[in-house]
Amino acid sequence: MNLWLIPFCPLIGFLLNGLLGKRFPKQLVNIIAVGSVAASFGLVLFSLSKIYPVDSVVTEHGFTWIQSGMLKIGFDLTVDRLTAVMLLVVTGVGLLIHTYSIGYMEHEEGYARFFAYLNLFMFFMLLLVLASNLLLLFVGWEGVGLCSYLLVGFYFKEKFAGDAANKAFIVNRIGDFGFMLGIFLLVARFRTLDFGAIAAAVKGVPIETSLGGLGVITLLLFMGACGKSAQLPLYVWLPDAMAGPTPVSALIHAATMVTAGVYMVARMSFLYDHAPAAMHVVAVVGLLTAVFAATIGLAQNDIKKVFAYSTVSQLGYMFLGVGLGAYSAGIFHLMTHAFFKALLFLGAGSVIHGLSGEQDLRHMGGLRKVMPVTFYTLGIASLSISGFPFFAGFFSKDAILSAAYESAPWMFWTGAVTAGVTAFYVFRAFFLTFFGKYRGHHHPHESPLVMTFPLMVLAAFSLGGGFLSVPHWLAPLFPVAEHEAMQPMIISASFGIAGILLATLIYVVQPSLSDSLKSAAGPIYTLLVNKYYVDELYSATIVRPLNAISRTVLWRGVDEGLIDTGLVNGLGSAIQSVGSVLRRWQSGSIRNYATWILAGSLLLIFVLGLATQGAR
Amino acid sequence: MIDRIPLSAYLILSAVLFGLGIAGFIYRKSVITVFMSIELMLNAVNLSFVTFSYDNKNIDGHIYAFFVMVVAAAEAAVGLAIILTVFKNRGTLQIDEVDSMKL
Amino acid sequence: MDSILFIIAAIAAIGCGLNLVLQTHPISSALSLIGVMSSLALLYLLLGAEFIAMAQMIVYGGAVMVLFIFVIMLLNAGAEKRSDKSLFAQIAGFPLLAVLVVLLSFLIRQTFPSTVSEVSFGEWVGGTAEAIGKQLFTKFLLPFEVVSVLILIAILGAVVLAQKEID
DSSP, X not given: OOTTXXXXXXXXXXXXXXXXXGGSOHHHHHHHXXXXXXXXXXXXXXXXXXXXXXXXXXXXXXXXXXXXXXXXXXXOEEEOHHHHHHHHHHHHHHHHHHHHHHHHTTTOSOHHHHHHHHHHHHHHHHHHHHBSBHHHHHHXXXXXXXXXXXXXXXXXXXXXXXXXXXXXHHHHHHHHHHHHHHHHHHHHHHSOOBHHHHHXXXXXXXXXXXXXXXXXXXXXXXXXXXXXXXXXXXXTHHHHGGGSOXXXXXXXXXXXXXXXXXHHHHHTHHHHTTOHHHHHHHHHHHHHHHHHHHHHHTTOOBHHHHHHHHHHHHHHHHHHHHHTTOHHHHHHHHHHHHHHXXXXXXXXXXHHHHTTTOOBGGGOOOTTTTOHHHHHHHHHHHHHHTTOTTSHHHHHHHHHHHHHHHHOHHHHHHHHHHHHHHHHHHHHHHHHHHSSOOOSSSOOOXXXXXXXXHHHHHHHHHHHGGGSOHHHHTTTTSOOOOOOOSHHHHHHHHHHHHHHHHHHIIIXXXXXXXXXXXXXXXXXXXXXXXXXXXXXXXXXXXXXXXXXXIIIIIIIIIIIIIIIIIIIIHHHHHHHHHHHHHHTTOOSOHHHHHHHHHHHHHHHHHHHHHHHHHHO | OOOOEEHHHHHHHHXXXXXHHHHHHHHOOBHHHXXXXXXXXXXXXXXXXXXXXXXXXXXXXXXXXXXXXXXXXXXXXXXXXXXXXXXXXHOOOBGGGXXXXXX | OHHHHHHHHHHHHHHHHHHHHHXXXXXXXXXXXXHHHHHHHHHHHHTTOHHHHHHIIIIIIIIIHHHHHHHHHHHTXXXXXXXXXXXXXXXXXXXXXXXXXXHHHHHXXXXXXXXXXXXXXXXXXOOOHHHHHHHHHHTTHHHHXXXXXXXXXXXXXXXXXXXXXXX
């Protein structure tokens, strides 16, 4: 079956572009980079067609990676229906974004390096998706974190880029700490990390009523997901990660890497089903994140930051879905989100490219005549994310909210209102960009075909993607009850439309209303613009104390004081002082030597004589 | 009178003479006297050898004593030659003043 | 009869030994040493070691001590002077010595109880020159030859060390 070729092709692309790319002409770099992802995509289609309709799980066993006692972990890749969905999303959207990058990064330096990192990212992401055991998944998990660091910090000559990259990696690490603890506990309990084996072993375990062993494990794994998928309280890295090039934001921080957490929860559904307490936590955290991020997105002025908070918010929706047990709804939203969020970012990138780097909404406006393709595609994406009827986002959001309606109505109402807020701020950004008068100083132009073509493809999927019935496809894995009620659908749709209308009113019809609202809201507005001061809070309570402790206690205290002065130098000076004392023994006086010899031999006689006495 | 003398008497005498030799070595300041104390020590040991030889009714003890005597004689010859050299170089026969080999 | 001889010889030996340590002038010490050696020769005779007694007198008394006296006269060694150096030796020497002698005596008494091991003159007559000669040329031949080489080296060494500087 050769599933290993699917992640392997981008790896080859990484090696070629990474090691030799500097000497290649741009065309060759393009061919290698895009070609490897295209090959991967083709292989995915080919493999899936071979095992269609993917009723059983196909596993390919590679070499044995770890063999220690009872623990055996192999380089095993597996494909089932869930993997199929993820593979198609990752390779398909990845291919489109690689194509787009050719145009976007044309005038940037480090061209080959960019594509090398992008390919490396594809390798790790595919490894994550295809993994058959949790440790291999973790390898991919860490690898995408690494690539996120490399790509966010792509413009490494700017300090803010390096800082953002550090932040992304470090905050991720905090989550990974929990993830690793979860892995350890799983090994301790099940002696294996293979998904199939754990699923079989956990079948007989009764469902826990309160937080038990499985609950702890799942919560720890979720902690890792919070880090990777930017949920409360570890979401702070995602908005800063917008320091990277826009295709990076689109690929990594919209479509693929951040969805790894959702994928992991869905993958471990057999564990989560047995720990309802943990699932409840997941759902609540997801919902809170959705609301929180949506409110912040209302007041942001950087177009990428708006979409970043929107990503955090939508990820919250996905976790709400899987937390409620509607795994297929969550994955469905993951897929549609990949389409419209990638489109939103790529469109924003197109606008930024057209304005030669301008990202502030207050300096845009009236671009719909100049950049028609971008205008129409971004419009489709905005309608989709708002849940406008029959667009892709409508179906997926409805799947989640219907599940909420069934189990916890308060969640449904909160989610529905947030959907309205989402619609509002997305359209706010849309209108500020494309309507009104142009408030900037550059010469906007439409982007080349190589950039607009992916936009068009993604727009088509954002429109019609909802009709790809993913929950139906995933039904054998995640049994889904058919929701008959039309009410949730109508209610959420109406909230969305209300949001759109409100945005139209404030930003198109009566632009002065926005200023008056801003001043009326006053302190609330300040709070939102400054992102609830969360970063400042973290800095004051965690970052600065930690830095201070490191500097004074660990560096000056332990390293310099204890180890350098105490142990290393201290040993030297101790030996020196002992030596200087012992030196006086060699006095040169023969009589003293003789006396010492006498003393020594006396001791010897004493010992020997009395020893033999005892023996006798 | 008593015809039999305990063996331990000889050995204790040997020990006492040995101790006297050490006392001479430690407390005398002239090099030649120190040398003579060494000879005294060797003699004490010789007595010990001969006593043990009597005890085991074995002639080997005498042979050892003989060799000790030979070596002591050779050592006395060479040692006194060294003393002459030291006297030529340092001009003194006090061992306390020949103490330059120190740290 | 044995005991009287033993006591006389022992007292003479210890007396001369004390004299060696206590006298200030080297010549007196040398003469005391000769006295010690003579008493030891008597003791050897009591122990039936005829050859050794003779060798003692001839080698030690006749050769080694004469050499000592020659050197004392050559160097004109005078009486010793007081010295303040080597404090450690002066202070710690005597106690250590006392402990040593007492310890040795104790051990000897333990190992050779008085009633068991005794010496009587004439009980053993194996210390003849013939017996020693026999052993010396059969069992101890190698040491014998080596020792003769040793003496040669000693002679050479003494000659080299003590010769006049060739200006």
